[in-house]
Amino acid sequence: MTLRRLPASERIFATLVVLALTAALGLGLAAVVARELRAAGPGQPPPARSRLVAVLEGVMAPNVTPAETRRFKAWVASGATREGFAQVEPVVANNCASCHGDGGQAPRLLAFEDLRPLALEPATEGLAELLDARFLHLAAFPLLVAVAAAAYLRRARWAWRKGLMAGGWLAAAWDAGQWWLRQGRPEPHWAAWTGLVLLAAAMVAIAGAVLADLWLPDEG
Numbered sequence: 001m002t003l004r005r006l007p008a009s010e011r012i013f014a015t016l017v018v019l020a021l022t023a024a025l026g027l028g029l030a031a032v033v034a035r036e037l038r039a040a041g042p043g044q045p046p047p048a049r050s051r052l053v054a055v056l057e058g059v060m061a062p063n064v065t066p067a068e069t070r071r072f073k074a075w076v077a078s079g080a081t082r083e084g085f086a087q088v089e090p091v092v093a094n095n096c097a098s099c100h101g102d103g104g105q106a107p108r109l110l111a112f113e114d115l116r117p118l119a120l121e122p123a124t125e126g127l128a129e130l131l132d133a134r135f136l137h138l139a140a141f142p143l144l145v146a147v148a149a150a151a152y153l154r155r156a157r158w159a160w161r162k163g164l165m166a167g168g169w170l171a172a173a174w175d176a177g178q179w180w181l182r183q184g185r186p187e188p189h190w191a192a193w194t195g196l197v198l199l200a201a202a203m204v205a206i207a208g209a210v211l212a213d214l215w216l217p218d219e220g
């Protein structure tokens with residue numbers, strides 16, 4: 001099979017689709033990289049609205065009293081420091097640990113190290129939800145790679161296409177898996193970066209193979 005035999009109009013359309021998929025993945029990866037770098041930087045100012053506070057006022061509201069939520073807010077506003085953690089530690093132990101303990105509901109919420117990234121992560125609401133990390137890693141990235149592979153790479157005339165398709169699936173699975181296990185925690189960095197690099201490499205390779213099949217002259 002080859003894409004080269006398609007009429008010129010369809011080849012141009014395929015080219016645009018593949019470039020658009022690659023660009024969309026690039027934008028998503030850039031958003032994720034920006035988030036990783038911000039999470040990694042020391043001395044972050046607290047966000048205008050923290051994910052932790054948004055969750056406590058939203059889905060987790062039944063698990064806290066308004067007074068307890070105010071304590072979390074004060075801790076976040078003061079920079080979510082280790083010293084200040086004492087003011088919310090008893091609430092975490094009494095109200096959260098039963099569900100968010102080891103092996104329980106993700107994210108794990110037991111210690112300062114678990115709470116701090118959530119406190120410093122800006123809440124995503126409304127339109128920003130589209131670029132929410134959960135959506136990008138679990139849905140958008142796998143979908144973009146899958147569409148490029150299934151719609152175009154599969155039909156390209158290239159002996160290694162199956163291997164590259166498998167590589168694309170693995171890269172997407174690795175990235176989704178590492179995000180799921182880290183759940184907003186900045187460490188370990190290497191897991192995040194390998195996920196991003198693998199995804200970018202897989203998409204560039206897929207796009208390159210498809211474009212070569214579309215436009216390079218027959219070798220004989």
Ligand code: HEC
Binds near residue numbers: 060095097100106
């Ligand atoms: C009765 C069990 C239970 C208790 C107690 C509980 N949670 Fe949760 N929590 C859950 C479940 C179930 C989810 C997943 C539901 C969801 O994401 O909508 C969740 C999700 C979360 C999330 C991720 C949601 C997101 O969108 O980012 C955070 C953060 C969180 N809880 C914080 C807390 C905090 C802080 C406390 C203590 C004040 C707490 N939870 C107490 C069951 C619980």
